[in-house]
Amino acid sequence: MQVMIFAERDRGAAVTAVKLPEDPLWPRASTWLNPVGDGQPAGDLAFLGVPAHVNSITPTGAHATPAAVRDALRRFSTYSASTGIDVAALHAVDLGDVADPDGTDGEARVSATAQGAAWRFSLVLAIGGDNSVTFPLMRGVAAGHLEAWGLITLDAHHDLRDGESNGSPVRRLIEAGLPGAHVVQIGIGDFSNSAAYAARARELGITVVPRASLRRRDLSEIVAEALRIAGHGGRPVFVDIDIDVCDRAEVPGCPSAAPGGITADELRQLTFLLASDTRVRGIDITEIDATADAADGRTVRLAALLVLESAAGLTRRTAT
Numbered sequence: 001m002q003v004m005i006f007a008e009r010d011r012g013a014a015v016t017a018v019k020l021p022e023d024p025l026w027p028r029a030s031t032w033l034n035p036v037g038d039g040q041p042a043g044d045l046a047f048l049g050v051p052a053h054v055n056s057i058t059p060t061g062a063h064a065t066p067a068a069v070r071d072a073l074r075r076f077s078t079y080s081a082s083t084g085i086d087v088a089a090l091h092a093v094d095l096g097d098v099a100d101p102d103g104t105d106g107e108a109r110v111s112a113t114a115q116g117a118a119w120r121f122s123l124v125l126a127i128g129g130d131n132s133v134t135f136p137l138m139r140g141v142a143a144g145h146l147e148a149w150g151l152i153t154l155d156a157h158h159d160l161r162d163g164e165s166n167g168s169p170v171r172r173l174i175e176a177g178l179p180g181a182h183v184v185q186i187g188i189g190d191f192s193n194s195a196a197y198a199a200r201a202r203e204l205g206i207t208v209v210p211r212a213s214l215r216r217r218d219l220s221e222i223v224a225e226a227l228r229i230a231g232h233g234g235r236p237v238f239v240d241i242d243i244d245v246c247d248r249a250e251v252p253g254c255p256s257a258a259p260g261g262i263t264a265d266e267l268r269q270l271t272f273l274l275a276s277d278t279r280v281r282g283i284d285i286t287e288i289d290a291t292a293d294a295a296d297g298r299t300v301r302l303a304a305l306l307v308l309e310s311a312a313g314l315t316r317r318t319a320t
């Protein structure tokens with residue numbers, strides 16, 4: 001078995017192959033995802049790649065990321081030592097990638113695929129692609145009924161820009177019916193937004209938990225508050241994980257990450273806690289450029305671990 005390690009952007013492809021040992025008592029997470037087949041029954045988790053990148057504000061190779069994350073899963077097992085959870089207990093299916101997900105037609109394909117998956121699986125877990133994918137994914141998982149849903153973002157940015165790009169999905173969702181009062185944004189960074197967009201967030205009724213708050217408060221307390229607001233009244237919740245919420249040193253493959261963001265460990269904890277709640281029906285992981293990652297693949301590997309933390313959270317809720 002081989003794993004592909006992504007290096008410099010100008011090389012733009014898998015450049016180093018490493019042969020990994022095989023051990024029947026140490027199953028790899030890459031073997032846990034079942035390939036989709038005809039008449040695939042309902043299950044626990046649907047894994048979906050959405051390689052959108054064309055309308056990104058900054059040039060990105062994010063279209064390479066879903067495949068890179070699948071490769072990175074070969075580096076990890078299915079067992080969480082800290083929780084005693086083995087995600088192999090889940091029925092998880094890899095639905096593959098949505099073809100040409102950019103633009104109006106592409107977004108329609110993303111929404112249709114996400115909607116179909118949400119009917120059959122307890123959790124839809126999507127790998128971008130840039131952050132523009134949040135709009136069609138949530139629209140699809142919600143089957144168009146955004147007025148009845150809540151949104152939690154783990155992101156350094158408000159994503160309330162005008163136009164249609166990776167800087168606008170939250171604004172587009174609110175304009176399509178998502179109530180701003182049920183949107184919570186965790187990790188909003190200093191010097192990463194403008195006063196105008198901060199004012200827009202306030203006007204829309206969005207709850208903002210800035211990066212500084214995460215230094216002073218317990219993460220489980222923050223998650224509980226976010227779920228109370230976004231999921232008020234038992235409404236289902238979509239979670240958008242933008243990797244730029246992390247410190248740039250930990251995610252060099254994220255073009256817009258800045259020094260001083262949260263740690264990879266904090267992001268893993270937040271992901272597990274959110275995925276453990278039954279109201280969370282969809283999660284996306286976005287803004288990784290696999291072609292620009294460090295030679296050790298640390299950003300892509302973090303995304304693979306977030307897939308596993310999401311699955312562990314889902315396993316915990318299904319076991320209780």
